[in-house]
Amino acid sequence: MLEWLVSYLLWISLALLLASALTRISRIAVPGWALFALFWLGQIDHYLAIEDYFNVALFLGAGLLSFYMAWIVMSRGFSSKACYWASYAAAVCGIIYFPFAEISSLQVGLIGFTTQITAKMLQFLSIPVVLENWNIMSLNGRSVQIILACTAIESIALFAGVILSVQAPLSRRLAALSASTFSIYLLNIVRNGFVLMAYGWSWFGEGSFDIAHNIIAKIGSTIALLAISYLVFLLLPELLSIIDELAAEIKPGRGDIA
Secondary structure: OHHHHHHHHHHHHHHHHHHHHHHOOHHHHHHHHHHHHHHHHHOHHHHHHOOOHHHHHHHHHHHHHHHHHHHHHHHHOOOOHHHHHHHHHHHHHHHHHHHHHHOHHHHHHHHHHHHHHHHHHHHHOOOOOEEEEOOEEEEOOEEEEOOHHHHOHHHHHHHHHHHHHOOOOHHHHHHHHHHHHHHHHHHHHHHHHHHHHHHHOOOOHHHHHHHHHHHHHHHHHHHHHHHHHHHHHHHOHHHHHHHHHHHHHOOOOOOOOO
């Protein structure tokens, strides 16, 4: 029942944020941000139960930031383009990402597609990967399961949301969107293949999976996302400007605009 209620709050919050962006009526965004905050905070119990304290801190921070955005919009309205953009970007990011996170058929389809692409890429390179199941690959008798986080949909949704919501010529937005999403997905396939090879062939000894997945791949992903961000900022300098404006807008101690 609680899970259904949290999911229900999610879709209402995204609808309100999108409506506020399309109509430019700031008061619609206030309950949108507040409900978005409740959604994030509603995830904490699950991660506490499995003792995943990193995600506990992450979702707590997201919830508090969403409440803070609700307060800013309530007190200042869309006093700057940054607050309007933030509401629009949050709605677009959520509308792209959460269907895959919440709707089983979409999630299974994306995971299965990513598994197939990863396996075919490795097989094309003459690496003897076996596709054991729709979401499981094995190499040298060791299996790896692909989950939603292995599809890069979070990063793709984030980049798509901030790119599509910025005010810039459509041609440059589409160029930035194509370059970022293609690069993210392709590099993610390479990442999946690297982890499977490192684990299957024990490149780093007994802890090969943890070293490959939790250290090397994460560092590589961070560097790749920074490089892709730089490319996007080159194509869309308006995006860097609006992010700077938003940072100034939410800075503690800033006076309210009358």
